[in-house]
Amino acid sequence: VGIIGLGLMGGSLALALRPYCRSICGHDIDSRVIDQALDRGLIDQPIELSGDQVDVLILAAPVIAILDWLDRSPSMFGGEFHVIDLGSTKAQIVAAMRQLPERISPLGGHPMCGKETSGLGAADPDLYRRCLFVLAPLDRTQPATLTLAQDMIAAIGARSLLLDADRHDRLAAAISHVPYLTSLALVDATLRANDDVAWAMAASGFRDSTRLAASDVTMMLDILTSNRAAILESLVRVQSSLHDLIQLVDGNDVTALRDKLIVLQERRRNL
């Protein structure tokens, strides 16, 4: 198994897959991270980037970097192999996977887990436990690749769900990318309020509501640019929901407001 990108996701995957693999090799744009991964025993060796042989290539990088690796991998890795990515958006990646030579069997993937912290230092073999791992197969994905991915997902304690790439991206916009933007807007608006006591007063409610604003910037920037259309569409729905709530608050119809709050409280509590 070759893992490209030894940050939180790739590093955690290396740790979780360790007991099941004959050999794990890895690569990172930061050569010090490769050294750390070797020191900690996460990988057996660095990937040789010219002519190396891998059975499974896992791309665990931000979306734009994954697109770049998909472009370069045919000239880097010989023979037949599976390629699975862990990118946060799927439509552009799956489109790029369609261009791969036939000897490579591609499969889109996105584990729905994460942490406020990023990087190899935060890697955790239990990161994937009980997480939902979305798989977005292509028409050309070989059955053996799908089976292998599902076995891998079971081995690391996650659950797999097959989803069309476009549907994944629409849903990820609603439950992840737009919450990132509202989280940023809350921090930005609090900065604009221009009263430093606000930060001292911020308790767990503000911390939780804005946790996503602390996400890795490169990862999020790639998400915002590669899933722009779905995000803007989903954002319109949130703005409309917010507008309706404001109308209820402003309109002083306490009964209607209470009914709405109860429905949304119920829905959130059932999560």
Added chain:
Amino acid sequence: VGIIGLGLMGGSLALALRPYCRSICGHDIDSRVIDQALDRGLIDQPIELSGDQVDVLILAAPVIAILDWLDRSPSMFGGEFHVIDLGSTKAQIVAAMRQLPERISPLGGHPMCGKETSGLGAADPDLYRRCLFVLAPLDRTQPATLTLAQDMIAAIGARSLLLDADRHDRLAAAISHVPYLTSLALVDATLRANDDVAWAMAASGFRDSTRLAASDVTMMLDILTSNRAAILESLVRVQSSLHDLIQLVDGNDVTALRDKLIVLQERRRNL
């Protein structure tokens, strides 16, 4: 000490104050909660609601209920005493406190802590540890009342901060009440997206971003109605911040977007 309202806040305060009080009496609109508080030894006895003597009366209820208790307390409790409230908004409560007879020394308060769960069952003697406890003194607040409140706050492990009621309400709108509304809007918009897979895909990011939507409805309803003006003003700032972010995403100026994300990430990480 008499505590009105034996939910999460009042119950936790009773537990935390236990070692420091000669006697704690309590009241709740739900008589079964009073029985539970007696059974668990949180209070020594129920408050007698006609002519009982208290040294300190603590109002730990939703805002509208606190306003009601302030109205009724002079006819219920004889002699001189301090009254301190734990309400989520301060302007209306402090205004009502101004109307109390002179034998009662009032002080507005708001501990900036909470939990997703509410009720006596969630009461925790450590709830107030390291929390910021805002005090909003009135001109007529006696120095002894302020000293007593500060001693109490130190005893339960919290830190006190003196703030004008209006400033408290503006800041609370920014860091708590508006995040509640955005949290509701995220849940509402996901319901409108009308694809149940969204809920299965929702991971820690969505959970955190929407945690406030699960807050106690009566408490939040009172906040929304008693702090309407500050909330609407703060919401305008959030909508404007969101609009600016959308422009950056839509405008494809990756450098400007990255710079903005880095500033907000930094600010959130320094929280």
